[in-house]
Amino acid sequence: MDPLTLDVSGLACSLGRRSLLRDASLSAAVGESLAVTGPSGSGKSTLLACLAGLRRPDAGTVRVCGTDLAALRPAKAAAWRLRTIGFVYQFGELLPELTAVENAALPLLIGGSARLKAYATAERLLDELGVGGVADSPADVLSGGERQRVAVARALSTRPPLILADEPTGALDESATDDVCSLLFGLPERYRCTLVVVTHHPQVARHADRHLVLRTERLLDASVVGV
Numbered sequence: 001m002d003p004l005t006l007d008v009s010g011l012a013c014s015l016g017r018r019s020l021l022r023d024a025s026l027s028a029a030v031g032e033s034l035a036v037t038g039p040s041g042s043g044k045s046t047l048l049a050c051l052a053g054l055r056r057p058d059a060g061t062v063r064v065c066g067t068d069l070a071a072l073r074p075a076k077a078a079a080w081r082l083r084t085i086g087f088v089y090q091f092g093e094l095l096p097e098l099t100a101v102e103n104a105a106l107p108l109l110i111g112g113s114a115r116l117k118a119y120a121t122a123e124r125l126l127d128e129l130g131v132g133g134v135a136d137s138p139a140d141v142l143s144g145g146e147r148q149r150v151a152v153a154r155a156l157s158t159r160p161p162l163i164l165a166d167e168p169t170g171a172l173d174e175s176a177t178d179d180v181c182s183l184l185f186g187l188p189e190r191y192r193c194t195l196v197v198v199t200h201h202p203q204v205a206r207h208a209d210r211h212l213v214l215r216t217e218r219l220l221d222a223s224v225v226g227v
């Protein structure tokens with residue numbers, strides 16, 4: 001049987017003197033989505049950084065696809081992350097001077113793929129995600145919703161088993177939010193991956209298979225908290 005994409009136990013993390021996470025556990029398999037909500041400053045982005053191996057926790061274990069992040073050698077971590085995790089941020093965070101297809105191909109090019117192959121993969125993904133028509137447009141002329149679709153294509157380009165999205169709808173209006181939610185929460189089934197979305201919005205979290213709430217250092221099931 002495949003290992004869980006995410007297997008986290010006993011996670012503790014503090015920044016400076018402030019403890020943000022205590023004894024946090026979660027797991028997710030291929031095809032599943034998780035949403036994490038919680039008050040501003042509660043540590044949601046810090047949790048994502050721990051899941052990506054970008055921040056070392058004070059205690060606990062994070063395993064991604066069977067790899068214990070504590071055992072990952074720093075020299076190998078960047079290449080491992082490129083293969084294993086796709087990131088989607090609040091504003092798309094595309095490089096504005098590059099076209100949509102150039103942005104979507106970036107992780108493949110950084111990973112050493114041949115140029116033509118990388119662009120062909122990026123173009124196919126943009127088509128599949130409904131933004132093939134803007135492939136050659138510079139990123140800075142795209143609408144917010146188009147930017148996020150291109151960002152999702154970039155996150156998927158290396159076909160990572162795990163997608164981490166931090167406030168992916170935070171900069172969108174209601175209709176673009178619905179649109180991007182349908183796209184994002186459809187990814188686990190469509191691309192056989194696992195999705196974790198951090199959001200302020202309960203209506204976004206409702207799309208996920210499981211909704212966790214980070215509150216006073218504890219990661220709790222939303223049904224227990226009554227959200």
Ligand SMILES: Nc1ncnc2c1ncn2[C@@H]1O[C@H](COP(=O)(O)OP(=O)(O)OP(=O)(O)O)[C@@H](O)[C@H]1O
Pocket residue numbers: 015016020038039040041042043044045046047
């Ligand atoms: N490098 C750092 N050193 C010290 N404190 C930090 C550092 N980075 C973030 N913080 C603080 O840690 C707390 C948690 O930040 P984090 O960004 O994880 O919260 P969040 O729940 O994602 O917030 P938001 O919903 O507002 O984006 C905040 O109070 C933040 O100011």
